[in-house]
Amino acid sequence: MTGGDRRPEEVVVVVRRAGAQGAEYLVLLRSPEKLGYWHLVAGGVHWGEEPRTAAARELAEETGLAVEPEALGRSLSYSLAGDPEPVRARFPAGTERITVWPYVAEAPAGWEPVLDHEHVEARWLDRDGAVALLHYPEPREAVRRAAP
Secondary structure, three states, X not given: OOEOOOOOEEEEEEEEEEEOOEEEEEEEEXXXXXXXXXXXXXXXXXXXXXXXXXXXXXXXXXXXXXXOOEEOOOOEEEEOOOOOHHHHOOOEOOOOEXXXXXXXXXXXXXXXXXXXXXXXXXXXXXXXXXXXXXXXXXXHHHHHHHOO
């Protein structure tokens, strides 16, 4: 096999809402089968799909929120170098970096997510709390960009 067929692009969506103490940010705990780390709404961009469309799709699938996300500036990226072979094998042969398109979505005050099978817990945190809990640097940067 010459490599997987997953497109080397992903989206990450910062879900933000107004809270009593200011802006709150949604963080999601991935299920043990998905390695059990704190993350944002995220997922792959399908071939032939625009990143913004992927962001809206992932947002609806993972939380039930149906809103149009807004871009958060330039793309981010990460290296596959440290990932195990089964992860690298999902992408076309020779893929070294994954592009991450960051978005923000506004949730109504009081709205709560309906989690999919990929997640087991959700928390609303202030910016610093969300940044501290998130496992990877790209979602942390997205939350920083989304802060008013």
